[in-house]
Amino acid sequence: MDDFTIYNDPILVRKRKGISGDPYKNVTETLWVDKGVAYLRETPSRTERVRVTGTSYPLYEINDGELTKDTYKVDYVHGEVYFHESLNKKSLTFSYLGTGVLYFPDSRIYLTGDKNYGSAKIKFQDIDRSVLEQKNRVDNLIRSTPQPSELVDVRTDRNGKVYSVAKDRIDADQKKIEDVQIDLNGKEYTSPKARVDADQKMVEDAFMSSSRTEILKSLDARIIYDYNELNQNINTKVDNLQNTLVPQIDNLKNIINTEINRIESRIKKEINVIDFGAKGDGVNDDTEALRAALAEAKKRGGGTVIVPYGKYLLRGSLTIYRNTRLLSDEGVVFFRANDYSGYMLKNGDSGDQYTEYNGNGNIIVSGGMWDGRGNLFENGGTLITFGHSENVIFENLILKDVVNNHGIEINSSKNVIVDNCKFLGFRNTGQRDYAEAIQIDRASEAGFPAFGSYDLTPCRNVTIQNCFFGKSGTSGMTGWGRGVGSHGTITASAKHSNINVKNNRFEDTIQWAIYPLHWDDSQITNNKIINCGGGVRANVSSASMFRITIDSNIFLNTGEAGLSNISVVGSADYEMRTVSISNNIIYGVSDKSVSGIYAAYCNGCKIQGNDIRNCGTHGIMVRRGRYYDVSNNSVISCEDTGIYFWTDILYSNISNNSIGYIGLNGIHVTSNVDTLSISGNTISGVNKVKYDGGMGNHIRITDNVDRVSIMGNVCRNIAHDYIATNGLYISSTCTNVNRTGNIFRGIGINDNSGSLVTGDSV
Numbered sequence: 001m002d003d004f005t006i007y008n009d010p011i012l013v014r015k016r017k018g019i020s021g022d023p024y025k026n027v028t029e030t031l032w033v034d035k036g037v038a039y040l041r042e043t044p045s046r047t048e049r050v051r052v053t054g055t056s057y058p059l060y061e062i063n064d065g066e067l068t069k070d071t072y073k074v075d076y077v078h079g080e081v082y083f084h085e086s087l088n089k090k091s092l093t094f095s096y097l098g099t100g101v102l103y104f105p106d107s108r109i110y111l112t113g114d115k116n117y118g119s120a121k122i123k124f125q126d127i128d129r130s131v132l133e134q135k136n137r138v139d140n141l142i143r144s145t146p147q148p149s150e151l152v153d154v155r156t157d158r159n160g161k162v163y164s165v166a167k168d169r170i171d172a173d174q175k176k177i178e179d180v181q182i183d184l185n186g187k188e189y190t191s192p193k194a195r196v197d198a199d200q201k202m203v204e205d206a207f208m209s210s211s212r213t214e215i216l217k218s219l220d221a222r223i224i225y226d227y228n229e230l231n232q233n234i235n236t237k238v239d240n241l242q243n244t245l246v247p248q249i250d251n252l253k254n255i256i257n258t259e260i261n262r263i264e265s266r267i268k269k270e271i272n273v274i275d276f277g278a279k280g281d282g283v284n285d286d287t288e289a290l291r292a293a294l295a296e297a298k299k300r301g302g303g304t305v306i307v308p309y310g311k312y313l314l315r316g317s318l319t320i321y322r323n324t325r326l327l328s329d330e331g332v333v334f335f336r337a338n339d340y341s342g343y344m345l346k347n348g349d350s351g352d353q354y355t356e357y358n359g360n361g362n363i364i365v366s367g368g369m370w371d372g373r374g375n376l377f378e379n380g381g382t383l384i385t386f387g388h389s390e391n392v393i394f395e396n397l398i399l400k401d402v403v404n405n406h407g408i409e410i411n412s413s414k415n416v417i418v419d420n421c422k423f424l425g426f427r428n429t430g431q432r433d434y435a436e437a438i439q440i441d442r443a444s445e446a447g448f449p450a451f452g453s454y455d456l457t458p459c460r461n462v463t464i465q466n467c468f469f470g471k472s473g474t475s476g477m478t479g480w481g482r483g484v485g486s487h488g489t490i491t492a493s494a495k496h497s498n499i500n501v502k503n504n505r506f507e508d509t510i511q512w513a514i515y516p517l518h519w520d521d522s523q524i525t526n527n528k529i530i531n532c533g534g535g536v537r538a539n540v541s542s543a544s545m546f547r548i549t550i551d552s553n554i555f556l557n558t559g560e561a562g563l564s565n566i567s568v569v570g571s572a573d574y575e576m577r578t579v580s581i582s583n584n585i586i587y588g589v590s591d592k593s594v595s596g597i598y599a600a601y602c603n604g605c606k607i608q609g610n611d612i613r614n615c616g617t618h619g620i621m622v623r624r625g626r627y628y629d630v631s632n633n634s635v636i637s638c639e640d641t642g643i644y645f646w647t648d649i650l651y652s653n654i655s656n657n658s659i660g661y662i663g664l665n666g667i668h669v670t671s672n673v674d675t676l677s678i679s680g681n682t683i684s685g686v687n688k689v690k691y692d693g694g695m696g697n698h699i700r701i702t703d704n705v706d707r708v709s710i711m712g713n714v715c716r717n718i719a720h721d722y723i724a725t726n727g728l729y730i731s732s733t734c735t736n737v738n739r740t741g742n743i744f745r746g747i748g749i750n751d752n753s754g755s756l757v758t759g760d761s762v
Helices: 003-008 120-144 149-154 167-180 192-207 210-270 287-299
Strands: 012-017 025-032 037-039 050-053 072-075 080-083 093-097 102-103 271-272 281-285 305-309 310-316 323-329 335-336 363-366 370-373 384-387 388-396 398-404 408-411 416-420 422-427 436-441 458-463 468-470 484-486 495-504 503-508 512-515 522-525 529-530 534-539 545-551 554-556 567-569 576-582 585-588 595-608 609-616 618-631 634-638 643-655 658-663 665-672 673-679 682-684 699-704 708-710 713-717 726-730 735-741 750-751 756-757
Touching: 025 037, 271 287, 287 305, 287 310, 287 323, 408 416, 422 436, 534 576, 545 567, 567 576, 585 595, 585 750, 595 609, 609 618, 618 634, 665 673, 699 708
Parallel strands: 271 305, 281 310, 305 323, 310 335, 323 363, 335 370, 363 388, 370 398, 384 408, 388 416, 398 422, 408 436, 416 458, 422 468, 436 484, 458 495, 468 503, 484 512, 495 522, 503 529, 512 534, 522 545, 529 554, 534 567, 545 576, 554 585, 567 595, 576 595, 585 609, 595 618, 609 634, 618 643, 634 658, 643 665, 643 673, 658 682, 665 699, 673 708, 682 713, 699 726, 708 735, 726 750, 735 756
Antiparallel strands: 012 102, 025 093, 037 080, 050 093, 072 080
């Protein structure tokens, strides 16, 4: 085949990298389901999943098992979504994060097993030619074959006359019938029989003799014969018309009845709480009415429970069951009516003993304000709690004014989405300043007393997005203790995984905005954290934690509680493994904070591309661990040390960072650090004048640091406020130091290590 043509028929790649410079694209499109499948325009992101809407009931994604009318499967390789046959010919809306698409030309598909064709394109052309030849042969056969006799008979009358269509023949017969009703004088009768009766009477009046009687008998016989024959023809044609029309009418009736049944079924699925006695007046207790409506949905096997506009007082807990959507109109408020300590909404009854994710799932809670009235009551209690569930969506909710507890607890559940919700107002009456607005927990009796079983099932595949966490403005209420997080002991076999916190805004938390405790394979991205006691802290208790990403977040004026803006901390026994802290903006770090970024006991930690400014303490602090890569960060206007490595660190790298206007040291490495590269950093201005001639250096290395390469760093003083004691200071306890190509011109060096020097500019 023509190789030149092939090379000019390129593979078109429209793939995105999914990073800040080339992010995935939010795609929303409406597609028809054809033969149980819909084809997405782009390849969807597996981590973000595909959400499908457009039916009167919620649809849930499954990974395996048989498809039902409310489930679907997604092929994340080819961008295909599969449905139950009941959804064929339905128009559905698909929302997902598009990674792009790959177009592969047919000329690039080679056929190794068919030597008659060079490529799939040529073979397709040959198939098209064969199909066209076959079609022409069939058309010729049809044209050369006479029509069946029954089709001709319908158009042929008793005299052998052939009409062009059957309708023309019926019209001609009808005209004959009408002509019979008109006599020779032009008088028209109501029917052929009426005319015959009139003719017979005329004959009888004209002839009175026996011969006349014979004539009349002959005429009468002739007329009766013609009438009977005509009547038989009419009846035959009526029967033929009935045989044609009746099936069509019956089919139309079936279509109408099917549509009526569908509409009635949909109406029956919607359950209005008003029909069960709810008042929504803010005065009467509506607990039992709402319980009855939710129980009716359970009885039907699921449905949509509608809550119209109003204020609904609750003196006890509500339970929602599987396959149910609780849909509240805009402006609906659920009030805690008295000082009971129970939940406002849960997905199981006391005494239930579910295991793993086999409890009440396939649930959507949409709309409404859930007001705990924490300014009035002391016991409070978590507002909404779900356990042992699968496929749950909380959307467009307001969770308000909670005492000591949580807005939503997600326990022992998977495939959960919290979207576009507001968490407003918290009050701590004791030692509960760590209470989260959204708590992610495992099934233990101490942590989840709502119902069992207590099999320590963790949470998986939880996404919290587009939410707001802050104050309510109610007197006596503050911001939350923490925004999103977990607390309590976790075992290695019961760790949470794939927890995604993205595109949220956190304000005024007492402690951390986000507190991941044993969240393996999790991402914290594109959040704004403002005026919080601390930012993000990922840590362990009794097992190592693997693969967490903290990327592209913004931190403003955070750390007043003495906590870091970003902190990842393992322990001597359990490490933080494979950590990425990248592309974050940290501005205005409190002088009470430990540092802008803090990492300890990590095994494989990248701190890259972060921008730290106006920091009242250290910029980046690293302690204990191995394989740290601190590179391409910008640390500007920092009151203490820019990058601080200290105590028991192995096999690490500090490179290509921009460090300036620093109060003490630009880079300080100390206390048993082994095998370290310090290269390509630009340090401009250290040892701020407030230290009164302190020991601030551009690079300071002290106390048993071994095997260090210091290469290609550029250092300088700035004006009279930032004058280093030394461009480089190395104590005598440091060994195996290699210096190459650094610029310390005009600053001075105090190197007591006997290091190997090549090409430094001093």
